[in-house]
Amino acid sequence: MKLLVIGSGGREHALAWRLAQSPRVETVFVAPGNAGTLNEAKLQNINISTHEEMIKFCQKEKIAFTVVGPEAPLSAGIVDAFERVGLAIFGPTQYAAQLESSKDFAKAFMQKYHIPTAGYQTFSDAVAAHDYVNQKGAPIVIKADGLAAGKGVVVAMSLEEAHGAIDDMLVGNKMGLAGSRVVIEDFLEGEEASFIVMVDGEHVLPMATSQDHKRLLDHDSGPNTGGMGAYSPAPVVTDAVFERVMTQIIQPVIDGMKAEGHAYTGFLYAGLMIDQTGAPFTIEFNCRFGDPETQPIMMRLESDFSELIEAALAKKLDQVQAKWSDKAAVGVVLAAKNYPDTPETGQVITGLDTVTNTEQKVFYAGAKNSEDKVLVSGGRVLCACALGASIAKAKEQAYELVEQIHFDGMQYRHDIADKAIK
Numbered sequence: 001m002k003l004l005v006i007g008s009g010g011r012e013h014a015l016a017w018r019l020a021q022s023p024r025v026e027t028v029f030v031a032p033g034n035a036g037t038l039n040e041a042k043l044q045n046i047n048i049s050t051h052e053e054m055i056k057f058c059q060k061e062k063i064a065f066t067v068v069g070p071e072a073p074l075s076a077g078i079v080d081a082f083e084r085v086g087l088a089i090f091g092p093t094q095y096a097a098q099l100e101s102s103k104d105f106a107k108a109f110m111q112k113y114h115i116p117t118a119g120y121q122t123f124s125d126a127v128a129a130h131d132y133v134n135q136k137g138a139p140i141v142i143k144a145d146g147l148a149a150g151k152g153v154v155v156a157m158s159l160e161e162a163h164g165a166i167d168d169m170l171v172g173n174k175m176g177l178a179g180s181r182v183v184i185e186d187f188l189e190g191e192e193a194s195f196i197v198m199v200d201g202e203h204v205l206p207m208a209t210s211q212d213h214k215r216l217l218d219h220d221s222g223p224n225t226g227g228m229g230a231y232s233p234a235p236v237v238t239d240a241v242f243e244r245v246m247t248q249i250i251q252p253v254i255d256g257m258k259a260e261g262h263a264y265t266g267f268l269y270a271g272l273m274i275d276q277t278g279a280p281f282t283i284e285f286n287c288r289f290g291d292p293e294t295q296p297i298m299m300r301l302e303s304d305f306s307e308l309i310e311a312a313l314a315k316k317l318d319q320v321q322a323k324w325s326d327k328a329a330v331g332v333v334l335a336a337k338n339y340p341d342t343p344e345t346g347q348v349i350t351g352l353d354t355v356t357n358t359e360q361k362v363f364y365a366g367a368k369n370s371e372d373k374v375l376v377s378g379g380r381v382l383c384a385c386a387l388g389a390s391i392a393k394a395k396e397q398a399y400e401l402v403e404q405i406h407f408d409g410m411q412y413r414h415d416i417a418d419k420a421i422k
């Protein structure tokens with residue numbers, strides 16, 4: 001069968017690569033794809049972008065199903081558009097995708113269904129927002145309501161920083177429309193984890209646990225980014241924590257969305273803060289797989305991924321299981337100079353063809369082909385991944401890979417997975 005993956009990042013490279021391993025899969029088209037998906041066996045880039053173009057393409061090529069990588073097409077209603085013409089697509093509807101596309105929607109939903117999360121209020125008036133933070137004190141968290149590619153959150157350790165963030169978003173318009181409303185929420189302490197599941201409207205199939213590294217620099221310093229590296233599994237998610245997340249967070253979302261008349265289908269990602277007692281709190285929902293979490297998670301998936309997605313589309317996720325490698329996986333993101341502010345692009349990337357080991361894999365993101373060279377074309381450029389008998393071993397092998405790769409201005413963290421090793 002032929003499949004379509006929508007997106008151009010490292011996540012989509014990993015999803016498409018894993019889908020293509022199935023003997024049942026003939027071709028995975030990637031729209032638009034990147035320099036990595038261009039050179040991968042059974043993958044084919046296709047330069048289409050509008051919903052209409054994609055629908056026509058799927059009809060013409062008899063695509064068995066489409067998987068949506070990023071949030072933007074979901075929040076623009078691509079699933080609704082495909083479903084209207086009877087095409088199979090795995091993702092949430094535009095309504096359900098509001099769990100990610102509006103922080104205010106997500107917070108109100110969590111409050112209604114008693115899902116543990118930080119206390120909050122929403123503001124579009126700067127004066128009222130300033131008053132609220134004065135009353136609450138710091139640390140406090142200021143979030144743009146709309147989609148901001150992981151960059152719309154300021155964890156303010158001082159009141160000064162909090163006031164600055166409010167002015168940037170509500171007065172200075174720094175986040176555009178996404179920041180014309182802000183959610184101000186209580187500061188949560190603990191350890192973060194990414195909890196990603198597949199949902200078919202009713203049943204849930206959990207993916208392997210993982211942990212991202214959101215800050216740009218070592219020891220969780222510097223600005224927030226889309227994610228600088230990830231590992232799987234996340235030891236902080238013990239069996240007891242896993243059960244709590246399923247019963248207190250995931251199941252209430254599925255039941256709640258169903259009760260609202262908008263059954264949730266697709267990947268659902270709960271960003272968690274797990275406190276010292278093992279109690280999970282929801283920091284955010286994403287209505288898609290995580291990037292870079294996808295890359296190490298896909299390294300570990302041993303099941304036929306196309307069969308899992310078909311089961312989800314048939315609303316039979318309760319009848320399948322996902323098999324994971326006992327090995328751990330670590331992925332280190334290599335980012336362009338000046339990421340996340342204004343990444344510099346165009347540099348030549350070298351050392352990409354040195355992988356000989358089946359336990360190592362470089363997924364491409366902001367990288368494009370130009371004649372016989374691969375050039376930096378975006379903020380997060382590559383994700384160097386490796387499996388290993390332990391997280392420490394996987395880390396060692398991932399950094400071995402990093403050391404072979406070079407481009408001018410390349411930045412990366414040196415401490416990916418250390419939290420799980422200590």
Ligand code: AMP
Nearest residue numbers: 118141153185186187188214271283284
């Ligand atoms: P978000 O985009 O909502 O996931 O937020 C980005 C990052 O900001 C998270 O991964 C956390 O590290 C941090 N963060 C968000 N909300 C909170 C909170 N209420 N308390 C502490 N840290 C937070």
Ligand code: GLY
Nearest residue numbers: 212227290291292
């Ligand atoms: N890695 C965080 C995200 O995908 O939102």
